[in-house]
Amino acid sequence: MAQAEPLLRAIDVHKKFGDVEVLKGIDIDVHKGEVLAIIGSSGSGKTTFLRCINLLEEFHQGEIQVDGERIGYTAGTHKRLGEAAIAAQRARIGMVFQSFNLFPHMTAEQNVTLGLVKVQGRKKEEAVEIARRWLDRVGLTERRDHYPYQLSGGQQQRVAIARAVAMEPKLVLFDEVTSALDPELVAEVLAVVQDLAKSGMTMLIVSHEMSFVRAVSTRVVFMEQGRIAEQGPPEELFTQPKSERLAAFIGRFAGRAH
Amino acid sequence: MFSFEPGTFLFEAWDARYQLMAGLAVTAQLSVLTIVSGSIAGMIGGIGLTYGPWPIRFLLRVYVDAVRGIPVLVLILFSYYGLALFGIQISAFTAGVVALGGFCAAHMSETVRGSLESIPAGQTEAAKAIGLRFGQRLRYVLLPQAIRRLLPPWVNTAVEMVKGTTLLSIIGVVELLLATQQTIARNYLILQFYFAAGMLYVLVNFTISQLGALLERRTAHLRY
Ligand SMILES: Nc1ncnc2c1ncn2[C@@H]1O[C@H](COP(=O)(O)OP(=O)(O)OP(=O)(O)O)[C@@H](O)[C@H]1O
Ligand SMILES: [Mg+2]
Numbered sequence: 001m002a003q004a005e006p007l008l009r010a011i012d013v014h015k016k017f018g019d020v021e022v023l024k025g026i027d028i029d030v031h032k033g034e035v036l037a038i039i040g041s042s043g044s045g046k047t048t049f050l051r052c053i054n055l056l057e058e059f060h061q062g063e064i065q066v067d068g069e070r071i072g073y074t075a076g077t078h079k080r081l082g083e084a085a086i087a088a089q090r091a092r093i094g095m096v097f098q099s100f101n102l103f104p105h106m107t108a109e110q111n112v113t114l115g116l117v118k119v120q121g122r123k124k125e126e127a128v129e130i131a132r133r134w135l136d137r138v139g140l141t142e143r144r145d146h147y148p149y150q151l152s153g154g155q156q157q158r159v160a161i162a163r164a165v166a167m168e169p170k171l172v173l174f175d176e177v178t179s180a181l182d183p184e185l186v187a188e189v190l191a192v193v194q195d196l197a198k199s200g201m202t203m204l205i206v207s208h209e210m211s212f213v214r215a216v217s218t219r220v221v222f223m224e225q226g227r228i229a230e231q232g233p234p235e236e237l238f239t240q241p242k243s244e245r246l247a248a249f250i251g252r253f254a255g256r257a258h
Numbered sequence: 259m260f261s262f263e264p265g266t267f268l269f270e271a272w273d274a275r276y277q278l279m280a281g282l283a284v285t286a287q288l289s290v291l292t293i294v295s296g297s298i299a300g301m302i303g304g305i306g307l308t309y310g311p312w313p314i315r316f317l318l319r320v321y322v323d324a325v326r327g328i329p330v331l332v333l334i335l336f337s338y339y340g341l342a343l344f345g346i347q348i349s350a351f352t353a354g355v356v357a358l359g360g361f362c363a364a365h366m367s368e369t370v371r372g373s374l375e376s377i378p379a380g381q382t383e384a385a386k387a388i389g390l391r392f393g394q395r396l397r398y399v400l401l402p403q404a405i406r407r408l409l410p411p412w413v414n415t416a417v418e419m420v421k422g423t424t425l426l427s428i429i430g431v432v433e434l435l436l437a438t439q440q441t442i443a444r445n446y447l448i449l450q451f452y453f454a455a456g457m458l459y460v461l462v463n464f465t466i467s468q469l470g471a472l473l474e475r476r477t478a479h480l481r482y
Contacts, residue, residue: 056383083392091389101384105402114398115388160384167388 005068007032007202008053008171013062015048015226022048023059024226030171030204035197037213037234038206040223041249046206049223050173053204054095055086066093067170091119094164094172098180100156102148108135108159109144112166120167134162138192154185158192165196172196174205190216210253214238222246267450274441281437282458288351288423288433289462292358293416299359300366305396307371318367325364331425333357338429354426362419369411373404406477413470417463424459434458 006029015023022045030036038046051057053064055072058080064071071089073080081089102111112131116122122130135144138158148156157177164172174193178186190212197203197216207213213220214234221231222245230237230246241247262269271278307318325333337360338353348356377400385395427436438455442448 054387056386087386087389087391090386093387095384095387097380097384097387099378099380101378101380103381103384103399103403105406115390118394118398119389163384163388 006030007034007067008204009065010049010053011063011065013049013052013059013064015045015052015057015059022226023052025062026226026228028221028228028231030202032202033200034219035201035203035205035217037217037220038204038223039208039210039213039220039249040229044223045226046223047175050095050175050204050206053171054093054173055090056095087119091115091167092170094167094169096157096161096164096172096174096177098176100148100153100160100180102156102160102163104148107145107147108140108151108162111148111159112163115163115167130166131162134166135159137195138162139188152185153181154188157181157189161189161192161196165201171202171204174203174207176206176208178207178209208253210238210250222249265445267447267454270441270445270447271451271454274444277437277441278434281432281434284351284432284437285420285423285434286462288354288358288426288431289416289420291355292362292419292423295355295359296362296415296419297366297412299363301370303363303367304370304374307367308374309392322364322367325361326368330357330361330422331428333361334425334429350426350429350431353429354423354431358419358422358426361422362415365415365418366412369408369415370404372411373407374400376407377403406474409470409474409477413467416466416470420459420462420466 008028008030010026010028013023013026014021022043026045026049028036038049040046048057052059053066053071058072060078063073066089069089072086080086102108103114106114109128109131112134113124113127116127116130117124132141132144135141138161140155140158140162143151143155143159146155148159151159157180161177177193178189181189186209190209193203193205194212194216205213205217217234219231220234220237222229222237222241222243224245230241230243237246238250241250262272264270303318303322306314307322310318334354334357337348337357338350341348341353341356381399381403382395385399390398423433424435426433427439430436432440434455438451442451445451
């Protein structure tokens with residue numbers, strides 16, 4: 001893994017909510033094409049870390065770089081960038097949420113084209129073509145004119161994935177994208193994520209679906225109380241956990257269906 | 259039964275038709291002006307109340323709470339007599355539009371704020387995540403969703419504004435009520451003419467609420 005510049009670099013990221021420090025110094029490098037899974041118990045800071053990367057949360061110490069460019073703050077200081085600069089950086093990072101967050105007043109296709117047209121400035125026809133290609137890819141060719149309320153949870157989440165990846169972001173963040181779904185709908189969404197992972201997309205995936213994590217990731221990070229407690233290739237981490245906490249954590253998931 | 263003699267309602271109403279129509283026209287003008295200006299100002303005010311930096315939020319909050327706490331009649335008297343004390347000379351009509359428009363704006367600001375705040379935070383986050391800037395998030399994601407929640411209270415406010423125009427009769431704006439009173443002063447058909455005027459207000463307000471219902475049906479496919 002001795003490549004050149006990492007695509008994502010986090011250096012000593014600290015994040016507080018009031019007096020409570022929920023990220024206590026996160027250091028990580030993620031290279032192009034890596035599929036990094038983040039696991040850890042509830043409240044360990046996984047979501048917060050993803051939200052810091054996409055600038056949905058401010059953090060008060062440390063630094064995050066994407067492709068060598070400092071994210072959210074002007075280089076050398078801790079001054080927050082302006083609205084337009086932040087928006088431009090966010091446009092290069094995709095995010096898929098646990099609760100889909102599709103725009104309810106737009107069809108599946110319109111959900112996907114919005115960013116292509118308004119952020120990337122593409123022509124409508126071009127955006128529609130791109131949107132259709134991605135909706136095909138996630139298996140929703142027939143549903144592109146449906147509104148979110150006309151779609152199942154699994155279909156909505158697949159639209160949300162298409163909306164994120166259609167922008168061709170350098171990096172896509174997935175935050176427990178199946179935990180709001182009925183069990184029978186989980187597989188269809190995981191299949192889409194796996195398909196994208198195989199295509200070489202750089203991803204950070206927070207998930208409690210351990211067998212999926214094991215199958216899809218190139219590296220697993222175990223977070224514990226705001227720190228990275230352990231990391232390594234999935235086989236190693238799942239079969240020979242070094243810490244007792246990780247062993248216990250994995251033990252809790254053993255025997256579960258997913 | 260339908261006698262058309264002087265002193266009967268039909269005769270007197272026909273006799274006063276231009277005066278009453280002129281009054282109705284003034285009421286309509288006042289209503290349109292206050293509802294349109296109040297809605298535009300309220301839209302801006304509501305966005306400021308929800309997303310503005312704290313000094314703006316604070317000033318708007320003071321304005322909205324003050325105006326909503328003051329009786330409309332006091333606002334009208336203030337803008338007519340009060341502003342004159344500061345050397346600002348405006349006609350009774352303009353004073354009425356300022357007072358009612360300001361009142362409408364305060365109520366609309368609060369309504370717009372409520373609608374915007376009722377939109378789940380995930381909508382803003384998803385809009386941010388695809389790289390939309392603040393103005394774009396408002397225009398393409400938040401306001402279209404807010405409008406739908408906004409319609410029923412907006413209709414209520416609009417109806418209140420139409421009724422509120424009657425208060426301008428006190429400062430001498432010859433709108434429908436004052437025109438009716440002037441007619442009554444000549445023919446003494448008190449009950450009949452007040453009833454007729456009341457029916458005209460009902461007609462105007464019924465039209466507004468039908469319009470609101472139509473818009474609601476138009477957006478009914480947006481079930482969220
Ligand atoms: N907006 C907030 N205000 C205050 N505290 C917060 C906020 N968001 C998260 N926290 C706290 O920060 C900690 C980390 O939360 P986070 O959501 O990142 O955990 P997580 O690892 O994603 O957990 P889960 O597996 O349950 O999703 C938790 O203790 C949580 O209560
Ligand atoms: Mg989480």
